[in-house]
Amino acid sequence: SITDMAVRYVCYKGINFPPGYNSEQSLRFAETQFRVRDDDVFNVTYPKSGTVWMTEILSLIRSRGDPAWNRAVLNSERSPWFSTQLGLDAAQTCPSPRLLTCHLPLQLFPKAFFSSRAKVVYTVRDPRDVVVSYYHFSKMCSSYQDPESFAQFLEDFLRGDVPHGSWFEHVRAWRQLKGKDNVFFISYEELQQDLQGSVRRLCQFLGQELEDADISSVVENTSFQAMRENDKCNSTLLPRNIMDQERGTFLRKGVCGDWKNHFTVAQSEHFAMIYRERMRGLNGAFPWEW
Numbered sequence: 625s626i627t628d629m630a631v632r633y634v635c636y637k638g639i640n641f642p643p644g645y646n647s648e649q650s651l652r653f654a655e656t657q658f659r660v661r662d663d664d665v666f667n668v669t670y671p672k673s674g675t676v677w678m679t680e681i682l683s684l685i686r687s688r689g690d691p692a693w694n695r696a697v698l699n700s701e702r703s704p705w706f707s708t709q710l711g712l713d714a715a716q717t718c719p720s721p722r723l724l725t726c727h728l729p730l731q732l733f734p735k736a737f738f739s740s741r742a743k744v745v746y747t748v749r750d751p752r753d754v755v756v757s758y759y760h761f762s763k764m765c766s767s768y769q770d771p772e773s774f775a776q777f778l779e780d781f782l783r784g785d786v787p788h789g790s791w792f793e794h795v796r797a798w799r800q801l802k803g804k805d806n807v808f809f810i811s812y813e814e815l816q817q818d819l820q821g822s823v824r825r826l827c828q829f830l831g832q833e834l835e836d837a838d839i840s841s842v843v844e845n846t847s848f849q850a851m852r853e854n855d856k857c858n859s860t861l862l863p864r865n866i867m868d869q870e871r872g873t874f875l876r877k878g879v880c881g882d883w884k885n886h887f888t889v890a891q892s893e894h895f896a897m898i899y900r901e902r903m904r905g906l907n908g909a910f911p912w913e914w
């Protein structure tokens with residue numbers, strides 16, 4: 625954020641990560657030595673695609689709609705960020721079955737996953753909304769460089785010169801796993817449009833049978849409003865030197881299409897051109913239109 629102009633990212637295998645919790649060692653450990661358990665469920669996203677939302681949904685499915693766990697325990701403890709040192713420690717002592725969260729690109733994901741029966745839920749979001757959300761987030765989070773302007777941040781994003789690397793490469797690589805029975809793809813837009821149906825499909829993928837009333841409770845407790853009121857997921861408990869609540873709100877708007885309020889016509893055309901080029905062959909694969 626603006627309070628720290630000198631943020632230096634951690635670079636691991638060509639991808640930048642925010643400093644502080646991530647380190648080259650923790651990223652290397654996550655990739656090469658992390659012990660994956662067959663009953664692990666990974667919540668994987670590119671940043672700002674609905675990560676924290678999915679953590680709430682997966683936690684509530686696990687507790688069969690009972691909100692007690694979500695209200696009592698911080699999201700980062702319910703679903704540790706195992707690519708950071710802090711999260712690794714939490715993940716390794718976490719009883720099974722675990723929920724785990726990360727933004728890792730496919731090539732840096734734990735190698736052990738690929739010979740396991742663990743499951744991945746990958747959530748994707750319209751990259752135009754991602755870049756807007758990422759821009760606002762970068763301003764309030766101390767481990768991110770302060771964006772010079774939206775226009776500059778947009779250029780960096782399109783070049784893949786932002787933490788966690790290129791959105792295009794992240795999504796394209798993960799998308800190659802579509803069709804595997806232990807990988808589930810969903811979009812932020814589907815969650816918005818039909819949360820109940822999305823929760824049902826997630827339950828099916830996870831092999832968890834929930835009663836209708838439990839499903840309704842998952843839906844109610846993962847609404848934008850309910851999450852805003854829960855300090856175990858709304859980020860307000862994070863200290864000011866990590867997340868500056870005066871510079872923004874983590875659960876900011878929670879809508880589809882906010883990019884229309886940020887992009888100029890020229891930016892939108894430029895984005896569309898690059899999108900079509902970089903996502904060639906994936907026409908119609910996602911809910912948004914170009």
Ligand code: A3P
Pocket residue numbers: 669670671672673674675676677753756757758760846847848849851874875876877878879882
């Ligand atoms: P906006 O900045 O567009 O509001 P992540 O968790 O990956 O960092 O993503 C954060 C984005 O998801 C933010 O987007 C946030 O508001 C949105 N979000 C989180 N929970 C949500 C919910 N229950 N409903 C809608 N959007 C939600």
